[in-house]
Amino acid sequence: MAAAVEITGLRKVYGSKRPVAAVDGLDLSVPEGGVFGFLGPNGAGKTTTIRAMVGHLRASSGSIQLLGVDVDKALPTIIDQIGAFVEAPSFFPGFSARRNLELLASSRGFARADVRRALDTVGLEERANDRVSGYSLGMRQRLGIAAVLLKNPRLLILDEPANGLDPAGILEMRNLLRRLGAEGRTIFVSSHLLSEVQQTCDRVAVVVRGRCVANGTVEELLRGEVTRHRIRIPDDGDGSAQERAVSTLRAHGLEVERDGHGGLLVAVSPSRAQDVTRVLAEEHIYLAELTPIERSLEEVFFELTGEPGAA
Amino acid sequence: MTFLALVATELRRFELRRAVRWMVVLGLLIVVVVNVVQLARSEVSAASATSEHIVQGPNGPVPVRIAHDAEDRRVRVGRTFEQTIRGLGIGLVMFGVLLGSTFIAAEFGASGLSTQLIFEPRRVRLYVAKTLAVFIGAAVSAAIIIVWAGLLQLLVSALRGSTAGVDAGWLGERATDVVRASSACGLGAVCATAVASIARRTVVAVGVLYGLTAGTGFLGGVTWGEPLARVSPMNTLFGMGYGDLNDPEGFFGLRTLTGAVTISLVWVLVVSVIGAWWFERREIR
Ligand SMILES: Nc1ncnc2c1ncn2[C@@H]1O[C@H](COP(=O)(O)OP(=O)(O)O)[C@@H](O)[C@H]1O
Numbered sequence: 001m002a003a004a005v006e007i008t009g010l011r012k013v014y015g016s017k018r019p020v021a022a023v024d025g026l027d028l029s030v031p032e033g034g035v036f037g038f039l040g041p042n043g044a045g046k047t048t049t050i051r052a053m054v055g056h057l058r059a060s061s062g063s064i065q066l067l068g069v070d071v072d073k074a075l076p077t078i079i080d081q082i083g084a085f086v087e088a089p090s091f092f093p094g095f096s097a098r099r100n101l102e103l104l105a106s107s108r109g110f111a112r113a114d115v116r117r118a119l120d121t122v123g124l125e126e127r128a129n130d131r132v133s134g135y136s137l138g139m140r141q142r143l144g145i146a147a148v149l150l151k152n153p154r155l156l157i158l159d160e161p162a163n164g165l166d167p168a169g170i171l172e173m174r175n176l177l178r179r180l181g182a183e184g185r186t187i188f189v190s191s192h193l194l195s196e197v198q199q200t201c202d203r204v205a206v207v208v209r210g211r212c213v214a215n216g217t218v219e220e221l222l223r224g225e226v227t228r229h230r231i232r233i234p235d236d237g238d239g240s241a242q243e244r245a246v247s248t249l250r251a252h253g254l255e256v257e258r259d260g261h262g263g264l265l266v267a268v269s270p271s272r273a274q275d276v277t278r279v280l281a282e283e284h285i286y287l288a289e290l291t292p293i294e295r296s297l298e299e300v301f302f303e304l305t306g307e308p309g310a311a
Numbered sequence: 312m313t314f315l316a317l318v319a320t321e322l323r324r325f326e327l328r329r330a331v332r333w334m335v336v337l338g339l340l341i342v343v344v345v346n347v348v349q350l351a352r353s354e355v356s357a358a359s360a361t362s363e364h365i366v367q368g369p370n371g372p373v374p375v376r377i378a379h380d381a382e383d384r385r386v387r388v389g390r391t392f393e394q395t396i397r398g399l400g401i402g403l404v405m406f407g408v409l410l411g412s413t414f415i416a417a418e419f420g421a422s423g424l425s426t427q428l429i430f431e432p433r434r435v436r437l438y439v440a441k442t443l444a445v446f447i448g449a450a451v452s453a454a455i456i457i458v459w460a461g462l463l464q465l466l467v468s469a470l471r472g473s474t475a476g477v478d479a480g481w482l483g484e485r486a487t488d489v490v491r492a493s494s495a496c497g498l499g500a501v502c503a504t505a506v507a508s509i510a511r512r513t514v515v516a517v518g519v520l521y522g523l524t525a526g527t528g529f530l531g532g533v534t535w536g537e538p539l540a541r542v543s544p545m546n547t548l549f550g551m552g553y554g555d556l557n558d559p560e561g562f563f564g565l566r567t568l569t570g571a572v573t574i575s576l577v578w579v580l581v582v583s584v585i586g587a588w589w590f591e592r593r594e595i596r
Pocket residue numbers: 014015020021022023040041042043044045046047048049
């Protein structure tokens with residue numbers, strides 16, 4: 001099966017005096033079907049990538065294929081299968097939501113029923129006759145989704161759709177995306193919020209400073225290499241056993257630190273975890289607990305981006 | 312077929328815009344005011360049908376009484392409407408610039424363009440559709456205003472004037488005038504489309520074209536500038552709107568209607584190609 005999105009060596013430089021490479025050699029492959037998270041801190045180049053994907057700007061170099069078609073040459077041939085919005089979805093503020101959608105629909109020959117259905121799906125039916133200028137950011141975001149759904153698209157490209165939504169809205173959006181993904185569509189959704197991606201997406205790519213630094217299923221990213229274990233030593237009253245354990249491990253060249261909850265963290269991979277038990281046993285120190293520490297997606301993200309989980 | 316759907320959609324966008332509707336309503340109201348004034352002044356003046364003059368005779372000053380024909384100030388649509396259309400024709404070019412700038416600056420500014428392009432990514436196609444919609448929209452608006460002016464003038468003539476000369480032949484001639492003046496308005500709006508698609512702000516686009524009008528007037532006043540003023544787009548459009556180019560003083564020596572229309576069309580084509588080219592290359596936010 002062809003990839004829904006295939007990006008190779010994408011580069012986009014803004015400005016000529018002081019050029020900024022917003023996207024700098026991005027490679028990305030998104031399989032068809034499911035929800036794909038395009039994750040990165042603010043300014044990583046997500047929006048720029050999406051703008052290039054939908055033809056809003058021309059890349060400085062590199063190529064983008066959507067649904068097997070080169071965007072530079074033949075975007076119009078597949079546009080009816082692609083729904084997208086970039087940053088805050090833009091609509092004419094003086095018209096109602098319904099009118100905005102009807103105008104978009106009539107330009108491509110979609111029916112009024114499609115408009116009603118789309119408004120209904122995003123829960124805007126009741127406010128559909130109000131002018132968009134009075135809409136909150138969250139309502140505009142929903143309207144953006146409605147415009148996307150108008151086409152009944154095979155590929156959805158959404159730039160931070162959770163922006164401006166309240167917690168209930170975020171939950172609805174999450175469910176909607178999952179449902180659409182389960183219908184066999186491909187949802188390409190960007191976010192700077194890790195929690196969003198973790199709970200919604202099947203696969204994730206992490207982009208930092210215009211490059212893709214990780215790509216895989218959420219489990220794959222989490223699995224990675226376990227590099228630390230937590231150990232617990234039975235309390236001998238004065239804490240001397242723990243002191244001896246620390247110096248013994250250090251003497252054997254292992255990095256140790258206190259976890260602040262009475263345990264120790266040892267930097268060791270699973271294959272060498274037995275060394276820890278052995279060297280301590282030799283000193284007659286016996287472990288009460290030895291657990292590999294799973295990394296959270298926050299930690300992975302932090303490692304990759306140098307920024308805390310919600311950048 | 313899909314292109315026609317696109318043009319129809321753009322026309323609907325144009326027609327639905329409040330600013331556009333208000334401007335047309337304002338135009339219709341101005342016409343009403345003018346006709347009310349004409350209604351009040353439409354009469355055969357009876358006062359001072361005679362006047363007294365002192366003439367130097369051989370035996371000193373002699374009073375002489377001269378009788379005048381009564382002055383006929385009645386509105387006669389059959390005679391005056393042609394001139395009304397000429398005047399309107401110039402004003403409507405300015406009106407077209409205003410309409411086109413207002414509509415297009417908003418379209419090519421932030422509001423909704425990004426979304427529109429996801430439905431129609433062929434930008435030149437979208438540009439041409441918008442241009443055609445603006446031409447049709449502005450021309451129809453102009454035609455409505457002119458016909459409204461004609462109907463009111465006919466009413467005033469019937470009430471307190473004379474409708475002499477209004478017949479089928481006259482109607483045919485005026486219909487031709489309406490098409491000419493409305494088209495001038497539409498072409499003015501198309502020029503504004505190109506400028507506004509680049510400037511993306513109504514005031515800038517209107518400023519550029521109204522400024523060009525003033526500039527043309529200035530150029531026309533200096534010897535070396537007159538040939539330039541003659542072919543300036545605003546001048547040729549005004550000439551087309553006015554329609555009577557027999558006066559060598561008017562329109563900086565523009566001679567024929569065909570010439571005015573031809574140069575106008577060349578201008579419209581040139582600025583539209585530039586506008587479309589610019590839009591095709593632009594990065595959309
Ligand atoms: N039109 C522009 N001109 C100049 N720099 C820009 C422009 N758009 C974005 N940038 C810069 O490019 C980088 C990436 O921006 P963007 O793609 O919006 O990131 P993200 O969507 O991941 O937050 C940022 O440093 C931003 O300042």
